[in-house]
Amino acid sequence: MTMFVLQIAFTDDPRRLAARPAHREHLGRLKAQGKLVTAGPWADDGGALHVYDVADEAEVHGILARDPYTAVGAYEIVQLREWRPLYS
Numbered sequence: 001m002t003m004f005v006l007q008i009a010f011t012d013d014p015r016r017l018a019a020r021p022a023h024r025e026h027l028g029r030l031k032a033q034g035k036l037v038t039a040g041p042w043a044d045d046g047g048a049l050h051v052y053d054v055a056d057e058a059e060v061h062g063i064l065a066r067d068p069y070t071a072v073g074a075y076e077i078v079q080l081r082e083w084r085p086l087y088s
Contacts, residue, residue: 001053003037003083004060008075009047016074023069030063047078057082 030036037051
């Protein structure tokens with residue numbers, strides 16, 4: 001498996017808050033499956049950071065395609081990079 005770090009910036013679309021419970025359920029399922037290592041919003045709620053443990057970058061894009069936040073245009077990708085942690 002390969003680690004990927006995703007940094008997103010939230011948009012001003014008001015539908016984001018309505019989609020948040022479904023988004024968090026989506027993340028919870030990924031965590032239970034072992035695909036999501038950790039995730040959470042920045043303290044100012046301007047975006048979030050996710051760390052995935054998946055087969056490849058294509059799998060991350062598939063995960064994002066199924067995320068309720070994607071359906072409502074709730075975020076923009078700031079950065080998606082493969083990550084090699086030294087300590088975990």
